[in-house]
Amino acid sequence: MIVVSSATSNTGAAVAEALLAAGAEIRVLGRSRDRLHRFADRGAEAVEVRTDDPGSLRAAFAGAHAAFVMIAPGLIPGSTDFPAHQRRVIDTHRKALSGLGGLERIVSLSGWAANHAGARGPVWGLRPLEEALDTLTGVKSVHLRPGWFMENAVPMIDEVRATGVAHGLIPADLPLPAIATADIGVVAACLLTGRRTAATRTLELHGPRDITLAEITAAIGDAVGRPGARYEQIDAATLRAGLLEAGFSAHMADGVTAMTSDVAERRIAMTRPRAAETATPTTFEQFLANAIHRGHGKS
Template sequence: MIVVTTPTGQIGRQIIDLLLDAGAPVRVIVRDAARLPARVRESVDVVEGSHNDRELLTKALADADSVFWLVPPAMTAPSVVGHFNEFTRPFCEAVTETGVARVVAVSTLGRGATRNAGQISASLAMDEMIEATGVHYRTLELPGFMENMLRNIPSLKAAGVFSSPVTPDRAQPAVAVRDIAAVAARLLLDDTWEGQEGVQVLGPEDLSANDMAEIMSEVLDRPIRFQQISPEEQKALLISYGASEDAAQGLIDMMTAIDRDGIYHAQPRTPGSRTGTSFRQWCEDVLKPAFAE
């Protein structure tokens, strides 16, 4: 049995499709089962509730072999660290109690290379907590998602602009969600691996914000440009959208660690870290159709 958390999220829903296509038995933990597609509801074991609930986790993991673990984002949470701990502590207790063999979790690049990096630091602390249980563990070491660009569609449509505090010409890795799901599903279906290791999941290239603007201009057939704004401006925007003070500051600290401190390049790419979806291909397959809606 494979347990999947956040099955309606952008990664979880694609993992489930891959697991079902492979004929694997799947159980999901979901707050509202009505949000699951009909195929999923008819094919999986559903445990309804939140995966920060110790009792529910113990029930869901009781006969599980592997678990896909993801702490859901919560920009309104008063504390970034508190939010991660709220989910991870009961999960670790349930893993220990039930004896689950393997966990595959969404995490981040930058291990051993960063401090005070907001959500990145909280995610790395999560890894350490899970590893302390002794479970066989694969942490997916991820850069930013290409899908994050979808949040900019309103400004892309209105003014042909996207903005952030990052340095315009500083190249960073990015990854498509479908490639994350493919790696996660492969690990969840494999019952032979042991130990605790990080697995880099990177796109095929590093691109700057200016590089991305040029590619989007070509794919969308309209001028797109990047505008650098100050960290203070970015934080004010996040708070205006409903983010808590701590969550907004955490994202600023995270972007600073990525852009200024270069934590995404702290370790070299591994031979198997390259994934197939380029940013141009993602723009053709995902951004362009979403832009046209």
Template sequence: MKITLTGALGHISRPLAQHLLAQGHTVTIISSNAERKEIEALGGIAAIGSITDADFLARAFAEADAVYAMVPLDFTVPDIRAHSQNIGRAYAQAVRTSGVKRVVHLSSWGAHLAEGTGPIIGSYEVESSLNELPQVSVTHLRPGYFFQNLYRFIDLIKNAGFIGANYGGEDRIVFTSTKDIAKVAAEELTATGSEKIRYLASDDITASAAAQIMGAGIGKPALQWVTFTDEQAFAAFQEAGMPVMIAHLFVELGAAIHSGAIREDYDLHRPIAGETKLRDFAREFAAVFGEKVV
């Protein structure tokens, strides 16, 4: 098969490309010029351009049997929702122009909601654009909270001795490994048919249980995940130098996790169970934790 991937050589697209290339597929990877040599060394075909350019995308999608579409978060844009809408429309236009019949879109838990999910609102917008495509098989992969997001708490653990956010304690979090996402994406891209929406969960545990697992890995078995108020979380983001707009988005996202709204649709579906558990990731976290100097 001929498959085109977006996402450059990121945490998901790199292992995804490796899975597909190992299976003998022809893989084109959309990226910036800086990664051309690395893509070619991997065995892929580099397509250098921007995912906001529908004409470029159409050329990159030409003759492809399937396309993997994702939207990297960009906190430098003034309006994340509008930015995602533009990319979603570019994807949809490129698919129509190129004639691609199979699209696997990296979405997110909470993408069923049109409001109140912070940066995840972008996934809702891209899903909406792709759902309008006629005679195209589209599958939205909806993973949960990436394990890598836990790295942002390293400084707080070292300075304050706990994990803290405006969600925590007994709030249940759907954690997902990017390695598991890559494996499922590879399976979906080469499948003849699939469900419209597929949730992915590597672990589904409380924040307190997650803190215990992470704490055990770094020699802090009593580590706690403290629940802040929205106001406390916003103040902490501001103190860390986060722009006001971005701070508001993350507070909104945290509130959706705390209320359970973000996982309402997830709880109505049987997710694909990932192989990588938080205990596995905890070893990687411990290595980074030990190396990082505050």
């Protein structure tokens, strides 16, 4: 049995989908059983859990020989103390998984921000999650550190469609190791089933090639009938003000701005070159075509 926590998140769902496609026996966990029907209808066992309850979470992991773990939700716009939430989730998972009989492998969703010891904002908890899982005895843990999620570009589709311009704090010409969530799911599934092994405890995932936000915006423009679409960089104060206007607490607006600044100023970066082990196949153009086909970016 392989257990997938946070199966209603983008990445958790991608892991569950990849495991089901491979014919694995899985149990999917989530905060709402209703949102797990898509997996239960295909044979998965669905369990509703609370990530702040070690007892119920431990029962949900019982009988597993492999488990996928992540911090979820990864963002709570109205939070006034997001690190406290992350600490609770990390501690709950550590207690739930400690000494769990039969558990052999854990794959965690971390991120390239864990490469930066001073990571701030929503990504602060990634390295502490890794460190907590590494304390478990008798279990082999692999921490996935994917780069910039292609899903981050989805809100840009509406913006470009409406105005022909996209905005952000990251410089237009900064190469980003963009990766599709579906590809992360496939890598995690291969590690969980034992079809793939990792040489080290951390595995960076780069996507097929680096791509800039100028290139991303141009590709979106071509796809939505806005040829010549351009990307304009904004400053940190403008980003923060926009987050506050969107309903973020000051705490979360500060955190997201700090996190994005760390990417923009290259404190968050990959530490290893792209290689066969770290590259994944989905190009941004393929991701974009699929996103538009599924209706993303339609007002």
